[in-house]
Amino acid sequence: MNDQQKLEQGLSQVASLFATCTPDKQRQISDLLDLYRAEKDALAAVIQAVDAADICRKCAGQCCQNGKFRLTVCDALALHVKQMLLSSDFNQKPLCPYGTERGCCLSPRFRPMDCILFVCDEIEARLTESDRFELSEREARIRKYLQRLSQLAGTPLSTPLLLWSGSKRRS
Numbered sequence: 394m395n396d397q398q399k400l401e402q403g404l405s406q407v408a409s410l411f412a413t414c415t416p417d418k419q420r421q422i423s424d425l426l427d428l429y430r431a432e433k434d435a436l437a438a439v440i441q442a443v444d445a446a447d448i449c450r451k452c453a454g455q456c457c458q459n460g461k462f463r464l465t466v467c468d469a470l471a472l473h474v475k476q477m478l479l480s481s482d483f484n485q486k487p488l489c490p491y492g493t494e495r496g497c498c499l500s501p502r503f504r505p506m507d508c509i510l511f512v513c514d515e516i517e518a519r520l521t522e523s524d525r526f527e528l529s530e531r532e533a534r535i536r537k538y539l540q541r542l543s544q545l546a547g548t549p550l551s552t553p554l555l556l557w558s559g560s561k562r563r564s
């Protein structure tokens with residue numbers, strides 16, 4: 394099975410996982426995913442405020458090389474619940490399959506957690522103490538939501554989707 398097939402299988406398994414949850418569990422998962430997405434938006438805003446777009450344009454997205462394992466089961470679940478489509482191109486290796494000429498195909502709220510949490514040296518040098526404090530507080534909240542979501546879903550949602558895809562038991 395190639396990576397594209399593994400991705401499609403994983404997305405389909407995520408849809409089944411959500412469909413087999415009770416309505417109450419689905420509501421709890423959706424509510425937590427709202428918080429998870431909001432934290433990612435807020436984290437991205439802190440980075441954006443130090444003119445990251447300009448720095449990243451000059452760097453040409455070095456941190457987006459070899460990113461195929463960054464999309465987790467949780468990220469796939471967040472996309473599924475909002476019925477977001479994911480475009481991918483595994484032939485553009487070593488560029489991440491979710492990268493495009495205009496940057497990532499995913500908005501920050503749907504971007505993999507590792508991509509949102511990653512701060513390279515260039516960006517780090519521009520952060521204030523207060524930025525760093527805010528980033529660490531938000532990261533802690535994101536990890537807490539992820540842990541609770543995993544408990545609800547009955548599977549470790551931080552697992553890369555391509556590695557989780559095809560595994561036998563989900564709950």
Ligand code: SF4
Nearest residue numbers: 449452454455456513
């Ligand atoms: S976050 Fe850093 S490594 Fe990634 S594209 Fe921007 S400047 Fe480059």
Ligand code: SF4
Nearest residue numbers: 457460489492497508
């Ligand atoms: S998912 Fe987006 S931000 Fe993350 S490595 Fe791939 S292209 Fe870059």
